[in-house]
Amino acid sequence: MNDEGKLSDDVATWNLADEDSNVEHGVQQTDHPITPVQVGNLMRVAGRQAGRQAGRQAGRQAGRQAGRQAGRQAGRQAGRQAGRQAGRQAGRQAGRQAGRQADRQTDRQTDR
Structure with missing residues (x-):
């Protein structure tokens, strides 16, 4: 994660939306995506x-x-x-x- 709360470009993640939408959709978002x-x-x-x-x-x-x-x-x-x-x-x-x-x-x- 970078300072703005967005995902950085060098990691692959399952969901590229911001953290709030992930929480709404029930997706567990950690500070260390896979x-x-x-x-x-x-x-x-x-x-x-x-x-x-x-x-x-x-x-x-x-x-x-x-x-x-x-x-x-x-x-x-x-x-x-x-x-x-x-x-x-x-x-x-x-x-x-x-x-x-x-x-x-x-x-x-x-x-x-």
Whole structure:
């Protein structure tokens, strides 16, 4: 502000009218209106904040996606492994059973 109560030319303000009209319109007028440098600072801070937020969001999303993918892959792998194991086990069991059965059969025939 200069001595006449008017705004000086080197600052950017929201309302270039005199103080009285600002008060009437409900606009808060201070002795230190916002400068272009402050506008730049606010923009930079807001941009940084928005960037961080977007980065966090993208990171979370990518993390979830990777987690799901890894989970599916591990599930498939474990399923295959368990299937193979169960198949082998059942095969061995059936083989033993069939072998015993065949032995009994031959024993009966030799006894006669």
